Amino acid sequence: MSRIYEQDAYNTGLFPSSYWSQTIERPKKSNALSNNLKTDILVIGGGYTGLNAALEIKEKFKQNVSIVDSAPVGWGASGRNGGFACMGGTKKSFKSLLDKHGKSKTVEVLNAQLAAVRRVRKNLNNYNIDADIVEGxxxxxxxxxxxxxxxxxxxxxxxxxxxxxxxxxxxxxxxxxxxxxxxxxxxxxxxxxFGLNPLKYVIGLYKAALKEDIGLYYETAVKKIENLNGNFSVITNKGTIIAKKLIIATNGYSSDDIPREIRGGYLPxxxxxxxxxxxxxxxxxxxxxxxxxxxxxxxxxxxxxxxxxxxxxxxxxxxxxxxxxxxxxxxxxxxxxxxxxxxxxxxxxxxxxxxxxxxxxTKDLLPFIGSVDDNIFCSFGYHGNGVTTASLAGRQIANIAFGEKPENLPKIYQRSLQRFPFASLRRLGLRAAYVGAKTQDWLS
Ligand SMILES: Cc1cc2nc3c(=O)[nH]c(=O)nc-3n(C[C@H](O)[C@H](O)[C@H](O)COP(=O)(O)OP(=O)(O)OC[C@H]3O[C@@H](n4cnc5c(N)ncnc54)[C@H](O)[C@@H]3O)c2cc1C
Structure with missing residues (x-):
């Protein structure tokens, strides 16, 4: 897998010793893939994005769907974040969006952010998840x-x-x-x-997916994706999965080659x-x-x-x-x-x-929720605001995968994936951006 940080960032054998993981009980055992598998849709990544996508596919489209994740449930950002269920998802200010895109498209972004907060509330309510909500x-x-x-x-x-x-x-x-x-x-x-316990939220979604009979294969890492007579052959460390469509929900833990179509299009x-x-x-x-x-x-x-x-x-x-x-x-x-x-x-x-x-x-600082090739759909780039954004985006990418118009997807999010220049050096660009931002903070 081609990733841009040191291996320590991706060590799925070590569950992050966060306050959340040390104070609640996690599911004891993951159900890793044990045989080769055939599924209509395979979701890669089982955090908020992947679980919401799979739940939408099962609930709305009644299709066969499986999730594969290299780690135990809650290992990714969805189980270790701050639990801020807030409005956001883009690093662009509303003023800059208004100047560039005009009023109606900017209102769509505002409405999407409000809808994303509502989506989390709906999930908590529908699946009966007690995630220690703090209102205000x-x-x-x-x-x-x-x-x-x-x-x-x-x-x-x-x-x-x-x-x-x-x-x-x-x-x-x-x-x-x-x-x-x-x-x-x-x-x-x-x-x-509002605020919540992020690990309780993702475990709640996982349990909802279990009830829906979604194939859940955690501790199963995708190593390679190949085309096979119009299907995808997804090679994992535990077996091969044949799928008609792929939804990539790996966000900050993405790899430049899973699939190669996203190479350089995201920056963890x-x-x-x-x-x-x-x-x-x-x-x-x-x-x-x-x-x-x-x-x-x-x-x-x-x-x-x-x-x-x-x-x-x-x-x-x-x-x-x-x-x-x-x-x-x-x-x-x-x-x-x-x-x-x-x-x-x-x-x-x-x-x-x-x-x-x-x-x-992402390069243009907006979430990416769309397709990167025939039957490959991706959702990532929530700019540190994924509790709400990913919950809605997972639903939206599922709709896109079925050719349906997703609710509350702003037009300005619907674009082709933009790549960072000199992709392999993009982490160095981040260092320069931090120096610039620090100077601005010091002056303001
Ligand atoms: C420290 C921290 C604090 C944060 N605080 C907040 C906050 O307070 N509020 C907020 O809104 N957002 C916050 N965020 C961001 C938020 O957590 C994320 O945007 C959100 O969880 C993304 O969800 P996801 O499902 O897309 O990705 P993730 O939850 O990261 O899931 C991606 C999954 O993909 C899997 N994966 C990757 N590659 C492969 C592969 N090859 N094969 C199989 N599986 C693979 C990983 O194992 C991982 O489980 C924070 C993030 C961090 C790291």
Whole structure:
């Protein structure tokens, strides 16, 4: 498999020791492929995208569908993210979308993001998944005095252009809301979103797929895809699968040769999370942080933070450029320094969990949900916002695979896959982009 990070990022033999995986029970045993198999549709990747795609195929199209995943369920980003069920999916601002594509196409993006949040709620409800939901919305906070005006202007822009309701909170309102840090100067509250336990959510989807009699073959890695008289012959480490159609749902864990049609069309990036020991009431009071809302700051290299049920604090940040163990020890130190700068009252509070994982970017910073060749369909590139986006995108790619018009798929997402120039060097480009973003953050 042709991948762009060190092997440590792809070690499916080691389940990430995240806060989530250490505190809930996972399915004991995966059902790996044990024989060769024939299926109408094969989904490669069994996270939110793959499971939603397979559920849609079974529920709506009543077709035979199987999922293959190289790891145990929940090993990928879907089981190790921050649990922010928020609006997003693109790194483009609504202002830049409006300038480039005009109003009606930009409204489609906004509607898609709202529909994606609704999709997660529907899944939780339909499949009876208890994923420790925390309601209240999402909060974007200004990381500097200079960025306060930018936030306020953006909030007014969303109201004036799209009649989209959010609430601007000045520093006093922010503090009484329960959010206080030397790097929180104002905030914008979007009431639509919520927080959840991501591993419970993906396991819930997996159990729903089991009930639907979807073929689930985890711990089964696809090594090669070949064309065989109009079908695909998918060679795994456990046997060969013959399928008429393929849905690729590998997102940040994709390989440039599975299938080769996606080569250079996606860019994985590391994101990391640390979780503290439980904070006492006195410690929470001292920092002035009492809100359980999912929140993130206005930096380009943003921090995403939430107080978890049980009062541990989750602190998310970029994960550096290198995935090897030594680099990750360094990255943990960088995260810890940033945490102590933003939450000085907690600088004595130990980190209990630290882990990382791969998110996925595209060249034009929009999700890709479409076909890359006859009967090969892909969905990836949620820009760190896949809890909601992947849940809807999985449904949409299933519809595309059956020639149906998917609901809430913005026209600007419907394009051919764009490749990064000098594909094999695209990780170096990411390093340069980080330096640029850091400088911008420093100046803003
Ligand atoms: C640390 C971190 C924090 C994040 N926080 C948030 C957040 O708070 N909110 C949010 O919305 N999003 C967040 N994200 C992003 C979100 O988790 C992802 O966008 C989403 O989970 C993608 O789902 P997926 O099903 O497409 O991919 P994944 O869940 O990554 O699944 C892809 C699967 O493909 C499998 N695979 C890859 N190659 C092969 C192969 N050759 N054969 C078989 N199987 C293969 C992998 O084993 C993997 O299980 C975060 C991501 C990370 C890493």
């Amino acid at each position: 919305g999402e909060l974007l906070f200004a990381h500097s005095q200079k960025s306060v005006q930018v936030l306020e202007n953006e909030q007014k822009f969303m109201k004036n252009e799209f009649d989209f309701d959010t609430k601007f909170l000045n520093i006093h309102e922010l503090k009484s809301f329960g959010i206080s840090s030397p790097e929180a100067f104002a905030g914008v509250l979007n009431p639509n979103s 990036a590391l994101s990391s999370i640390m979780v503290t020991r439980p904070l006492t009431k006195e410690e929470l009071d001292k920092q002035g942080w009492k809100s359980y809302i999912t929140s993130y700051n206005s930096r380009n290299l943003l921090h995403y933070v939430r107080l978890l049920p049980g009062n541990r604090f989750l602190f998310g940040a970029r994960g550096g450029i290198n995935a090897d163990k030594k680099s990750q020890i360094k990255n943990q130190q960088v995260s810890r320094t940033e945490f102590e700068r933003m939450y000085p009252a907690w600088s004595h509070v130990q980190t209990d969990f630290y882990w990382n994982g791969l998110i996925c970017l």
